Amino acid sequence: MHVLNLGILAHVDAGKTSLTERLLHTAGVIDEIGSVDDGSTRTDSMALERQRGITIKSAVASFGIGDITVNLIDTPGHPDFIAEVERVLGVLDGAVLVVSAVEGVQAQTRVLMRTLRRLRIPTLVFVNKTDRAGARCDEVLRAVTGKLAATSVAMCRVEHPGTRAARTLACTADDADFTARLAEVLADGDDTLLAAYVRDEAALPYGRLRAALAEQTRGARVHPVYFGSAITGAGVDALVDGITELLPAAGGDAGGPVSGTVFKVGRGAAGEKIAYVRMFSGTVGVRDRLRYGARGEEGKVTAVSVFDQGTDVPSPSVSAGRIGRLWGLGGVRIGDTIGEPDGTPPGGGRHFSPPTLETVVVPCRGADRAALHLALSRLAEQDPLINLRQDDARRELSVSLYGEVQKEVIQATLADDFGVDVTFRETTTIHIERPMGTGCAAEILHADSNPFLATVGLRVDPAPVGSGVDFRLEVELGSMPYAFIRAVEETVHAVLRSGGIHGWQVTDCTVTMTHSGYAARQSHAHAVFDKSMSSTAGDFRGLTAVVLARALRQAGTRVYEPVHRFGLEIPADVYGTVLPVLGRLRAVPRTSSPHGASYVVEGDIPAASVHALEQRLPSLTRGEGVLEYDFDHYQEVATPRSSGGERRS
Incomplete structure (x- = not known):
């Protein structure tokens, strides 16, 4: 039995969780497909996720395809919860990046694909919602090729897009346009294939192209693109075939030294810690003593479960390639290495921007101050990038944020799970x-x-x-x-x-x-x-x-503020109007160039100005402006602003 640890990633509302439901249904794990709107999906198990209709925490579900066990990890799509995606990337064998056929390639889609390519994670693209009114399949394919990966190949075509009758037809060896595009893309990454292609493109047998497609996809050099609808099921069978044929199975020696990575920490009904571990080498069994983390702590495993047929089931052990849940490691933290570090994959560390916002959390009842600290400490275990800070002098607790939605989730979680009602001070930009x-x-x-x-x-x-x-x-x-x-x-x-x-x-x-x-x-x-x-x-x-x-x-210290590198696509006729606004927001344009009827401006902007730009952009550009940004560096602040006043010792 082979194992594939597969991540499902997307911009929010692209249909990622719906695709997860459809895959579980196709594999026979669930009898009825859950609805995000109704709060009945398998992987959105938190009450808050069901209420809001968004994924907040990564979740694991398992299903079988032939002799392959797929551990499917559903990740949040909202940028405020990018930290959850961050922790998952290091444990994946492959990924499916979901793109909406209606909204197309969005800012978060580009951030995710850049990271997947940088980490060389084999990735398939699934263009979802082909049945929705406004589906633009050909235009989205051009955007995937132009904005995500030039080495993208459409593996099917869509009939009747934008209607409930939309269906996909797999491209075959008889499709001359498909084989020509396939040969062109594959030859660019294979010198032997290129030589044969130059001699006679028509002489390349389809079997050879298909073998090269699997090899280059597993090497993260080519990105096959599938079309379909998670709601109707159109195109999902073709995607499943692509997952089994083109993505690599997990490696690792079950008899080797124990090595794994903790990518999630939960708590059981009695409050005990549960470590979600991807094993890269060796086998961990109940009653084994394990060393973990940079601090060299040691603990005895009291229980193990592995994922199988949709959920996790008790098991005497978890071995290389699999994902398991371990009980008994009381001091474990997200990111800890289990056993020896040598077996973990390259590419660790931070993949996305750090949070650049901060807020002070204030208990509504003064008597809840101690309970609030305990509750936030528990949340920080599950999300270390919350970066809980305590100011003893002012008796304040601060947390780091990616955005306002994350603040709302923290507030609801504290109330629902810990019985602590809180308010927040105004969100400020984190300086260093x-x-x-x-x-x-x-x-x-x-x-x-x-x-x-x-x-x-x-x-x-x-x-x-x-x-x-x-x-x-x-x-x-x-x-x-x-x-x-x-x-x-x-x-x-x-x-x-x-x-x-x-x-x-x-x-x-x-x-x-x-x-x-x-x-x-x-x-x-x-x-x-x-x-x-x-x-x-x-x-x-x-x-x-x-x-x-x-x-x-x-x-002495100097204060620095975070600066984002931004890309702004605007209609050409509003270029002269937008530039002065960028100047007033302290943005520094570095390059600007025409792209058809649009202008693309790239440069730097202080993180503190991004929200204001986002608010003004629709009115400045008739709703046509597209802003992308990502943390780039810190720059010195001319007049340092204190975090609630200077420290005194």
Whole structure:
């Protein structure tokens, strides 16, 4: 039995979840196709997903096609939940990118395809909604080829598009236009095939073309395009054939060293953590002890389930190639490696832009403050990019966001799942701070200015852009218990996350511990251990926060705001009207060029100005303007704006 871990990706409302339902029905897993509008789909299991009719969390369903078990992962389409897609990409063997035949290639579609191509994930394109009024199949195919991937090949043609009678006909060896296009695209990626094509295109046997199509699709060099309707089922059988023929099965040695990746963390009915793991090598069984995560934690697996015929079922083990759910790993986090890291695939790390918005979460009842912190911590386990920040001085909790819809979902989840009613402060753009120079500070044990039983010295130095935070030691590792050094390191990261001089997260720096010292365990004569005379980890945490604040103040910091790279397609006759608006929004056009009756403007725009541009664009362009943007870099702010006021230490 082969396994294929398949992702379904799309711009919101392209019909991705409906296609998932149709695939499960075609495979015989479900007897009746659920409706997104009615909230009856298999993969949208959250109450909020059913109410809003959108996918918020990635979900796994399984079905069989011949001797292949397909683990199908349905991902959110709304850009506010791109973090869910981010976590799934690293566990896929292949993907189906869904495009609407009515709306066509949209901004999020292009972002997804760029990422799939960059990660070399084999991808099929399914143009959905061919039965809907306004379906533009030929135009959408041209857009797929022109905007998503030049190496796209239509595998079928559509009859009666835009009507309920729309149906697809598979392209065959007898279709001269199809074989010519296929030979042209495949020859461009295969020198041997190219030589044969140049000699005599007509002499290329169809079997050879088909074999080359499978090879190049699995290598993510060619992207077959299918047409159909998830609602009527038209074209879905052809898509299923393409999935089995053209996408690669999962690899991995079930007898090799254990290696897997956690791409989702849920909680069971009793509140226990459940890790969703894609196994790349080895086998994990019940009662196995596993090391996981960068922290080298260890846990005992208490239960295992694997996905089969639509849902997950209890199993004694999960092996290479499969997706399983593991119980018993209490400290597990999203992104953790299970076992050895060597078996995980390349391309890890961030694939999409980081969130650039932030809001303060305020409990409606003051007594709920502790419950709110616990609830947000639970949500941060499931979505680390929420990036929960706590400001102890102002007693505020902040979360990072991709957009306003995500804020609404957090509010509803806190109320429904945790019984905590909240409001939000105005959404602001996330800035960062970077050190301007070097700063040093130290406090010595038993000094009058030091209320803690500890010695801590720290030096803060600037580091290259994009390097994050690096903690180093200039003291001997054995100079004091490792638990104290670990407390200093953890506090350094926590303090820098919570905010620097201007209240924003500090990054791109190296923090070096230059002094250390502690009071050994001691007590009065014939008495038990007295922590008032002996250092504890709490002493080092408290002192580290004070010393680091002084070192940062000496180093000084600059504030930077996020900047997006944008592409704007507008009617040519409004070009002169739009440019001044871009200037007032601090956008910097880099290039502009005519494209038929349109102009395409590309450049940089501060993230804080994007929403205003989106609001003004319809009236400026008669509703014809199309804006795409993606995070590109941070730029220095001339007049730093504090996150709720300067920090004081």
